[in-house]
Amino acid sequence: MQQVVAKEAVLRTSFHMEPTTKKWYQQIEELTDEGFIFTESELGQNSNSDSLLDLMILERAPNLFTLDGSRRVHLHIVRRHLNDNDQQQDDGATYDTLCIEDIIIITVRHESIDYTSMKFLMDELSDAYRNGHLENQPDAVSYLDYTLYERRNDRSVGFNYWQEHQRNLNTADFLSHIPCDQPWIAHPPAVVPAHSIVSRVDKNITQTMLQCADACNTTLATICLASFCAFIYDMTNYWHDDIGITYTMASRPTEPEAGGLIGPFMYLKLLRMHLENGPHTTFLKLVHWVRSAVMEGFKHVRATHDPFDTNIHDALSPSSLSPEMCPCVAVQFDLEENNHLILDEAGDARLDILRNEDDGFPLDMWWRVASNDYWITLFNYNPEAEELRCVSIFPATLFERPTAEKLGARFRMVLEQLFGNETTDDDRQLQPLSTWIHNNT
Numbered sequence: 001m002q003q004v005v006a007k008e009a010v011l012r013t014s015f016h017m018e019p020t021t022k023k024w025y026q027q028i029e030e031l032t033d034e035g036f037i038f039t040e041s042e043l044g045q046n047s048n049s050d051s052l053l054d055l056m057i058l059e060r061a062p063n064l065f066t067l068d069g070s071r072r073v074h075l076h077i078v079r080r081h082l083n084d085n086d087q088q089q090d091d092g093a094t095y096d097t098l099c100i101e102d103i104i105i106i107t108v109r110h111e112s113i114d115y116t117s118m119k120f121l122m123d124e125l126s127d128a129y130r131n132g133h134l135e136n137q138p139d140a141v142s143y144l145d146y147t148l149y150e151r152r153n154d155r156s157v158g159f160n161y162w163q164e165h166q167r168n169l170n171t172a173d174f175l176s177h178i179p180c181d182q183p184w185i186a187h188p189p190a191v192v193p194a195h196s197i198v199s200r201v202d203k204n205i206t207q208t209m210l211q212c213a214d215a216c217n218t219t220l221a222t223i224c225l226a227s228f229c230a231f232i233y234d235m236t237n238y239w240h241d242d243i244g245i246t247y248t249m250a251s252r253p254t255e256p257e258a259g260g261l262i263g264p265f266m267y268l269k270l271l272r273m274h275l276e277n278g279p280h281t282t283f284l285k286l287v288h289w290v291r292s293a294v295m296e297g298f299k300h301v302r303a304t305h306d307p308f309d310t311n312i313h314d315a316l317s318p319s320s321l322s323p324e325m326c327p328c329v330a331v332q333f334d335l336e337e338n339n340h341l342i343l344d345e346a347g348d349a350r351l352d353i354l355r356n357e358d359d360g361f362p363l364d365m366w367w368r369v370a371s372n373d374y375w376i377t378l379f380n381y382n383p384e385a386e387e388l389r390c391v392s393i394f395p396a397t398l399f400e401r402p403t404a405e406k407l408g409a410r411f412r413m414v415l416e417q418l419f420g421n422e423t424t425d426d427d428r429q430l431q432p433l434s435t436w437i438h439n440n441t
Helices: 002-007 049-059 115-131 143-152 156-165 172-176 203-215 220-236 283-299 310-315 363-367 401-419 425-430 433-439
Strands: 013-017 024-028 037-042 073-079 086-088 094-096 103-108 192-200 244-250 267-272 328-333 340-344 349-352 376-382 387-395
Touching: 002 115, 024 143, 049 073, 049 103, 103 115, 115 340, 156 267, 156 283, 192 401, 203 220, 203 387, 203 401, 203 425, 220 244, 220 283, 220 376, 220 401, 220 433, 244 283, 267 283, 283 425, 387 401
Parallel strands: 037 073, 244 328, 328 376
Antiparallel strands: 013 024, 073 103, 086 094, 192 387, 244 267, 340 349, 376 387
């Protein structure tokens, strides 16, 4: 891990605010120690998933990292074999080893990385383990090079687009129509417990969604987003233009030189939903509008690339409501492609990624800690298995578990009405959305 941190300067970057301009700036720190925070803890072989969950919640503690500190990575070794940690060498000395079923938790502060970059970080960790060192080409493009490149670009056109797109947008009225158990607050705690509802979409419905995407000359991601919009309209019976949904427009830069860089690249944008004919809009009309909105937004996706550009962030915050506070929809693909990381093929050493029920930990435990979003819905499609899963994460400060389960069931019902066996292409093209959904739920 130390070699990875030494190579990737973004993992040892501190953040400071210039007192005069009140602007954030980044500073690369020298690697004067191991470069990361290291923790060890013990669970024992008989511990359950809730014990591990408690450790994971601590990983999200706000004081785990400091903004002005240079250590962005937390490496946590969880021992499950308490008596076999020290192994005897031939010379009588002892050395510390991991055992099968021990757990490694790697946490990286979000200013330095996004989810997609974690794959590249793990690949570099694997290379360092196998080879004993990491190749560091002096002329290789780094994330900080890319940041300088981005800041030289004129983002005014994109900024003006999003400002106009969200002009007079006030989502407070829309949010008040969402059935929750506690009053909505504008600025909830940064980290709160959550209820996660994991659903596997029926394969026949998934196939119909893919066929619908093909017929509309769009992607499964667009169909998922349009379906979520239909669910929002159905759940709230709110048909105005003040509905905002935060959407993952892109997860990586388009330049090939930056394709494998480690850094924060997630582009989240607040899309303003629009129904041309209000409640009389058909589902396919909604799909076409979502497609055009996403495509147009993608042209201006980098308007707010710098997460510390507070002026742009404030201008895009309707009614003092940050875009991240709206329901968030993320569509990601191929997350199940690699279920383990090969460390040493000759020695058959590998790390298994704990995200399947076969690991003995329930799938939804990984989603039981939420950030300060109103709620997040993540679509995960595995093209090899032709499996679509949906994870909805509801903060426990707003939703009780029964309410979260009812909303999850209601979304599955909406998918059934949109893409089930009793629904035809003509229904999606001709039937008014409000009458269709409300008459069938």
